[in-house]
Amino acid sequence: MRTRPLYDVAAVLARLGVGIVFMAHGWQKIEAGVTATGRSFDALGxxxxxxxxxxxxxxxxLGGAALIVGLGLPVTGALLFIDMAGAFVxxxxxxxLFLVDGKSVQNGYELVLALGMASLLFAAGGGGRLTLDQWVASKRLHRPSQGDEDEEDAASFVESLRQAETKPAKKPRRSPKPPAAPVPDPSETPDKPADDPDDVLVAGRRKPAQRRRTSSTQPARRPADDTGTPN
Structure with a gap:
């Protein structure tokens, strides 16, 4: 029974082998020249x-290199399969079937058949998880989109409003009362004279008693002389 990590390692090795073969054939065509390769294809019909x-x-x-790193496997595998299908037909x-039969070169289809089926398998998702495509997809999944951030912000705002509604209102803090003025002890209060101008009545200060003025109309008494008779 195969396990997933073992399958991923086997898929990497398969992509590596198939990719090297494709890259070698592609480089051979480019090295020979596109024009010369075109003339050979024309001779083959x-x-x-x-x-x-x-x-x-x-x-x-390029497809062989993409197979090795696991980049765009569905598209890469499909393009390579079309290439091998054209070569087969x-x-x-x-x-x-055989490329070489005995000592004679038969130029059979065994190689293009194997490469084409492997390309079709990679295009169908058989490249495993150890690919560049899988790495890019995991990065996108871990990165939150703008819509998700907006939804999270809206949810947190609604939650804060609910908490504010359910939280009881704080009672206003009462300011401390000023200490009451001490009541003076009557025994310690100094007695003030009745005519003290600082003595205050309910209606205001007490006015000092007016002295009676001697009438200016009364004649002044003369001093008596030695005889006792007033002058």
């Missing part, structure tokens, strides 16, 4: 030989 040479050269080279189908 491939339609649109120049366009087919450009397509096969760059798809095999137009070049190798009538040459038999």
């Amino acid at each position: 491939v339609p649109l030989p120049t366009a087919a040479a450009v397509y096969s050269a760059f798809v095999e080279l 137009f070049v190798h189908a009538d040459q038999g």
